[in-house]
Amino acid sequence: xxxxxxxxxxxxxxxxxxxxxxxxxxxxxxxxxxxxxxxxxxxxxxxxxxxxxxxxxxxxxxxxxxxxxxxxxxxxxxxxxxxxxxxxxxxxxxxxxxxxxxxxxxxxxxxxxxxxxxxxxxxxxxxxxxxxxxxxxxxxxxxxxxxxxxxxxxxxxxxxxxxxxxxxxxxxxxxxxxxxxxxxxxxxxxxxxxxxxxxxxxxxxxxxxxxxxxxxxxxxxxxxxxxxxxxxxxxxxxxxxxxxxxxxxxxxxxxxxxxxxxxxxxxxxxxxxxxxxxxxxxxxxxxxxxxxxxxxxxxxxxxxxxxxxxxxxxxxx
Amino acid sequence: xxxxxxxxxxxxxxxxxxxxxxxxxxxxxxxxxxxxxxxxxxxxxxxxxxxxxxxxxxxxxxxxxxxxxxxxxxxxxxxxxxxxxxxxxxxxxxxxxxxxxxxxxxxxxxxxxxxxxxxxxxxxxxxxxxxxxxxxxxxxxxxxxxxxxxxxxxxxxxxxxxxxxxxxxxxxxxxxxxxxxxxxxxxxxxxxxxxxxxxxxxxxxxxxxxxxxxxxxxxxxxxxxxxxxxxxxxxxxxxxxxxxxxxx
Numbered sequence: 001x002x003x004x005x006x007x008x009x010x011x012x013x014x015x016x017x018x019x020x021x022x023x024x025x026x027x028x029x030x031x032x033x034x035x036x037x038x039x040x041x042x043x044x045x046x047x048x049x050x051x052x053x054x055x056x057x058x059x060x061x062x063x064x065x066x067x068x069x070x071x072x073x074x075x076x077x078x079x080x081x082x083x084x085x086x087x088x089x090x091x092x093x094x095x096x097x098x099x100x101x102x103x104x105x106x107x108x109x110x111x112x113x114x115x116x117x118x119x120x121x122x123x124x125x126x127x128x129x130x131x132x133x134x135x136x137x138x139x140x141x142x143x144x145x146x147x148x149x150x151x152x153x154x155x156x157x158x159x160x161x162x163x164x165x166x167x168x169x170x171x172x173x174x175x176x177x178x179x180x181x182x183x184x185x186x187x188x189x190x191x192x193x194x195x196x197x198x199x200x201x202x203x204x205x206x207x208x209x210x211x212x213x214x215x216x217x218x219x220x221x222x223x224x225x226x227x228x229x230x231x232x233x234x235x236x237x238x239x240x241x242x243x244x245x246x247x248x249x250x251x252x253x254x255x256x257x258x259x260x261x262x263x264x265x266x267x268x269x270x271x272x273x274x275x276x277x278x279x280x281x282x283x284x285x286x287x288x289x290x291x292x293x294x295x296x297x298x299x300x301x302x303x304x305x306x307x308x309x310x311x312x313x314x315x316x317x
Numbered sequence: 318x319x320x321x322x323x324x325x326x327x328x329x330x331x332x333x334x335x336x337x338x339x340x341x342x343x344x345x346x347x348x349x350x351x352x353x354x355x356x357x358x359x360x361x362x363x364x365x366x367x368x369x370x371x372x373x374x375x376x377x378x379x380x381x382x383x384x385x386x387x388x389x390x391x392x393x394x395x396x397x398x399x400x401x402x403x404x405x406x407x408x409x410x411x412x413x414x415x416x417x418x419x420x421x422x423x424x425x426x427x428x429x430x431x432x433x434x435x436x437x438x439x440x441x442x443x444x445x446x447x448x449x450x451x452x453x454x455x456x457x458x459x460x461x462x463x464x465x466x467x468x469x470x471x472x473x474x475x476x477x478x479x480x481x482x483x484x485x486x487x488x489x490x491x492x493x494x495x496x497x498x499x500x501x502x503x504x505x506x507x508x509x510x511x512x513x514x515x516x517x518x519x520x521x522x523x524x525x526x527x528x529x530x531x532x533x534x535x536x537x538x539x540x541x542x543x544x545x546x547x548x549x550x551x552x553x554x555x556x557x558x559x560x561x562x563x564x565x
Contacts, residue, residue, distance in 0.1 A: 207419065208394030208420070
């Protein structure tokens with residue numbers, strides 16, 4: 001996985017600043033769409049730590065995303081009042097992280113296709129924990145009050161008109177932090193070891209790396225980050241549904257990673273924006289979003305084996 | 318010379334096949350111990366037992382007196398066993414330097430340092446460069462492993478094994494597919510490596526084996542057929558039978 005150069009990161013910085021200015025001029029519809037894309041980008045980025053980072057393809061990643069979202073609902077139920085985001089966010093990260101620790105300990109005993117299938121199975125187990133049960137608030141999901149942004153009596157009051165803009169800023173901030181953190185992580189000795197495992201797991205073990213422990217650490221971290229993404233989804237939509245944990249979501253995230261390219265850390269962010277835009281456009285134009293999405297992803301994968309991020313290399317050549 | 322690798326009555330079967338039965342073997346520091354024998358004699362299984370790729374059904378393995386029987390491959394690497402593979406088994410998408418540096422990282426970098434930036438890690442980098450200089454791959458350190466020639470790839474195999482700072486080097490047919498000139502150079506390297514390692518060499522190239530080995534073990538059907546210094550083994554009836562083409 002190649003990491004972004006300082007020049008590219010400067011470009012990303014400018015784009016982030018531009019997006020942060022959007023609430024000044026863009027209508028709420030676009031701000032909400034941007035928030036959806038930002039949350040999708042967080043989720044795809046967390047999956048990229050597994051896929052592009054360590055060569056682990058999971059079909060159960062949405063379970064941790066959904067757990068993060070439900071952590072908001074469960075904390076609210078427990079406290080009886082809208083809790084602080086500084087409580088719900090750590091709760092979501094912890095719940096998803098602990099679940100990933102348990103799932104990873106078992107699923108990582110398998111490799112390749114069997115790993116894919118066991119993550120799918122574990123994901124569906126967690127899905128059915130919330131589907132049609134009192135824990136999940138029913139099959140159709142449940143509306144939740146948004147957590148408050150503040151501690152104690154110091155709470156940021158946001159008017160209904162300002163809300164889409166504030167949510168966009170919040171999501172953008174979380175995504176930037178997540179990307180910066182993962183970029184730094186992949187440059188550490190741990191990150192290099194994960195890349196080695198992706199390249200040749202067997203040789204890494206023969207050379208003395210505790211491959212199992214390294215993969216488990218990556219799995220827990222990716223699950224935790226997916227939980228944070230799910231938390232932001234719940235805060236953004238003020239609504240959680242069991243579908244957030246379903247394998248369909250995991251497949252969407254894999255498509256975003258594939259669309260953006262597995263060779264870079266920023267690819268999934270491009271993929272998430274493209275995928276979200278595509279879904280919205282095809283929904284409003286044809287009413288058959290799945291069909292259009294499928295065709296476009298197929299075309300991109302065939303035409304651009306390195307995904308949207310690979311376009312840059314092409315232009316340079 | 319100190320005893321480093323001590324394997325005692327190792328056995329391993331696959332179904333009805335006794336791949337290795339009752340094989341004992343000792344290698345000292347400064348000694349090059351070669352194992353020869355026809356295909357299917359159990360040489361590779363023996364290396365896989367000693368490197369922890371396979372667990373023995375019975376028998377004991379000791380390194381420097383410590384019982385390491387049944388340890389997984391990564392723990393054995395840390396305990397001092399470095400191995401090369403018969404079929405090149407490297408991180409193909411990475412540079413030569415990173416291949417070797419990662420192996421050095423596994424044994425030299427403590428777990429609490431894993432979150433340090435890799436670019437600032439002088440320990441694994443220094444160790445990797447020393448190894449590349451020693452095997453003669455420093456010129457191609459920046460190349461992607463997949464672009465190496467066959468001979469260079471064989472050297473990279475040995476470099477990765479050396480980077481784990483081993484006490485014992487297990488080399489599984491390092492000369493496979495090499496030309497005569499490359500083989501000569503590699504033979505010199507093996508001879509040199511045996512000075513500060515215990516080396517166990519599996520090799521089909523009989524001429525090189527007789528030139529560099531201090532001790533020879535001949536295997537057949539998973540058993541030890543003969544053992545001794547090259548001069549004696551060279552003229553034994555068993556070797557003449559196993560290698561009819563070889564002219565001593």
